[in-house]
Amino acid sequence: MFDLETTIRERHSTRMFLPEPVPRELIDEALELAACAPSNSNIQPWHVVFAAGTRRDQLVAALLEETTKNPPNIPPLPESFRHYRSDLGHQVYGAMGITRDDKAGHDAAVRRNWEFFGAPLAGVVCMHQDLSSADALSVGMFLQNLLLALTARGLGSCAEVSIAGYPEILRDQLGIPEEMAILCGLAIGYSDPDFAANNLHVGREAIEKHVMFLE
Numbered sequence: 001m002f003d004l005e006t007t008i009r010e011r012h013s014t015r016m017f018l019p020e021p022v023p024r025e026l027i028d029e030a031l032e033l034a035a036c037a038p039s040n041s042n043i044q045p046w047h048v049v050f051a052a053g054t055r056r057d058q059l060v061a062a063l064l065e066e067t068t069k070n071p072p073n074i075p076p077l078p079e080s081f082r083h084y085r086s087d088l089g090h091q092v093y094g095a096m097g098i099t100r101d102d103k104a105g106h107d108a109a110v111r112r113n114w115e116f117f118g119a120p121l122a123g124v125v126c127m128h129q130d131l132s133s134a135d136a137l138s139v140g141m142f143l144q145n146l147l148l149a150l151t152a153r154g155l156g157s158c159a160e161v162s163i164a165g166y167p168e169i170l171r172d173q174l175g176i177p178e179e180m181a182i183l184c185g186l187a188i189g190y191s192d193p194d195f196a197a198n199n200l201h202v203g204r205e206a207i208e209k210h211v212m213f214l215e
């Protein structure tokens with residue numbers, strides 16, 4: 001198991017998983033640690049529904065079928081932030097060997113979002129719809145704890161807003177009630193070491209661009 005700093009630096013998004021199942025006790029340990037996250041009024045607003053085995057396969061089949069009929073309902077990024085997505089796409093798809101003009105390759109790679117990138121454990125992260133942005137922050141803290149605890153246990157993961165693009169399918173397949181807002185999906189499993197994009201550690205901007213000290 002890594003120390004905290006190494007774990008933080010090691011965690012990165014995995015976009016190709018081995019079919020090997022994930023031991024339930026590792027998930028339980030990671031969830032128990034994740035729940036140590038702080039939260040507004042200690043509400044602990046995180047709510048995660050996991051699907052493995054047949055339920056996961058049925059969910060993926062339903063999502064993939066829906067992708068052939070309707071585009072995902074994901075709010076577009078504001079114009080001034082869009083370059084982040086294209087820069088990231090360039091790095092991730094580039095590492096997969098997909099060039100900018102390879103539309104078929106790009107579409108196939110995007111579709112893999114709704115297969116949870118082959119992960120044997122598929123999660124959907126929710127929060128009660130009456131809660132607000134402070135509570136969404138709390139869910140984010142839980143989620144980061146979870147991703148770190150999974151990393152420390154040798155497991156790969158990827159948070160996926162793309163999954164939230166088909167809320168009706170998720171509600172129907174997983175019995176998620178209307179009062180739960182769906183925030184994102186979560187793919188968990190063992191990383192495929194032969195998939196080059198799994199070894200990509202995308203860079204970060206200088207911290208000064210995001211943090212200000214005033215005296």
Ligand SMILES: Cc1cc2nc3c(=O)[nH]c(=O)nc-3n(C[C@H](O)[C@H](O)[C@H](O)COP(=O)(O)O)c2cc1C
Nearest residue numbers: 011012013088113158159160161162163184201202
């Ligand atoms: C809330 C959230 C939603 C995300 N949604 C997706 C997604 O739909 N598809 C995807 O491939 N990656 C997704 N990611 C992964 C980000 O692209 C990734 O975290 C970011 O590029 C930094 O890379 P790293 O996780 O490898 O450090 C998401 C991450 C977060 C935190």
